[in-house]
Amino acid sequence: MIFQEIYNLAVKMGIESDLRGKAKVQKYLKRVKEKYEKFPVDEKEEFDKEKLTNPFSDTRILIGDPKQKIKTIYVGIDIDSAELMIAKYLSEESGKKIDLALSHHPEGKSLAALDEVMHLQAEILADYGVPINIAEKLMKPRIDEVARGVSASNHNKAVDAARLLKVNFMCVHTPADNLVARFLKNLIEKKKPETVGEIIKILKEIPEYKIAVGLNAGPKIFVGSPDNYVGKIAITEITGGTSGSSQMYEKMSQAGIGTIIGMHMKEEYKKQAEAANINVVVAGHISSDSLGMNVFLDELEKKGVEIIPAAGLIRIRRK
Numbered sequence: 001m002i003f004q005e006i007y008n009l010a011v012k013m014g015i016e017s018d019l020r021g022k023a024k025v026q027k028y029l030k031r032v033k034e035k036y037e038k039f040p041v042d043e044k045e046e047f048d049k050e051k052l053t054n055p056f057s058d059t060r061i062l063i064g065d066p067k068q069k070i071k072t073i074y075v076g077i078d079i080d081s082a083e084l085m086i087a088k089y090l091s092e093e094s095g096k097k098i099d100l101a102l103s104h105h106p107e108g109k110s111l112a113a114l115d116e117v118m119h120l121q122a123e124i125l126a127d128y129g130v131p132i133n134i135a136e137k138l139m140k141p142r143i144d145e146v147a148r149g150v151s152a153s154n155h156n157k158a159v160d161a162a163r164l165l166k167v168n169f170m171c172v173h174t175p176a177d178n179l180v181a182r183f184l185k186n187l188i189e190k191k192k193p194e195t196v197g198e199i200i201k202i203l204k205e206i207p208e209y210k211i212a213v214g215l216n217a218g219p220k221i222f223v224g225s226p227d228n229y230v231g232k233i234a235i236t237e238i239t240g241g242t243s244g245s246s247q248m249y250e251k252m253s254q255a256g257i258g259t260i261i262g263m264h265m266k267e268e269y270k271k272q273a274e275a276a277n278i279n280v281v282v283a284g285h286i287s288s289d290s291l292g293m294n295v296f297l298d299e300l301e302k303k304g305v306e307i308i309p310a311a312g313l314i315r316i317r318r319k
C-alpha cells in the first residue's frame, strides 16, 4: 500500500464506524468547509487543510513521504523515541525493512489537537438521551481543560526522533477507538446482557480481553455488583479523545442510562458515577485500544501489508 492510502483508509473506517453515524460526520465536515471558505486569507493559511476531509484531529501522517510504498509496519499503542529506535534496530538487524511506525495514541500535532475530537462525545451522549444543550455545556469546560493540559507537552519530540532516524511515522487514534466502540455496541446489542456480570462474561470471550485477564488487566466492574440489572447500556466512554466531564453521570442517569462500558476511569469520575447510581464496567485500556487497532490492521494485512506488533499492542487477527 501507499502511505497516503493507509492514512485515507484509517479516516474512512473511522467515519464509517463513528457512533454519530456517517451522515452526521459528513454534515460536520461540510460545516467545517463552509467556515473555512469564509476565513480571511491569513486564517486560511494557518488552517490545517486535512480538517476538510478528516474529522479526527488526533489522526495524521506525522512525518514521511505520503507517496512511499509501505510493506511492513511497526505498530504500537504508544510509539515514542525509544520505540522508534527499536523499529530502526529491527529494520537493520533483521534485514527486514520497516517502512512505517504506527502509533495508536497521538503524537506531534495530533497530540496538540487532541481536544478537538472531544466534541463527538456530546453528540453520542445526545443519542443516548442526554439533551444536547446539557451535553455541550458540560463538555465545553472539560474540552478547554484538555486543550490547556496538552499545550504544555513537548509534542513533537517523537516526531523529531522519527525525522532523524528517517522512519515514516503516523498515528491513528479516534478512528481505532470508533472501531472498538462500534464493535462493542454491536456485540452488546446482539447478546443483550441482563446483568453487569453478564457484560463481563461477554467481554472475556473477546480474545484481546481474555489475554488482558492473564496480564492482570482484564475487564472489571468499577461500580455496581455482578447481579445488578444493567438497564440501558451506554457505550460512551470508549471514543472521543479522552475522558469527558465527570459531571455528566448525573445527567446520564436522568436520561435513563443504567450502565456504562468504558475503557478506563479516574477515581473522581468513578465517585460521580456511583453517586448517580450508574453501574460502570471498565473493559480495559490497552486491550480496548488493541481491539480497535486490530480491526484496522486486519484490513491492512488483507492488502498485503505485514504488521509487527509492539509497544502494548495485543495483536489478534479476525477473519
Ligand SMILES: [Fe+2]
Pocket: 105, 285, 289
Ligand atoms: Fe487509549
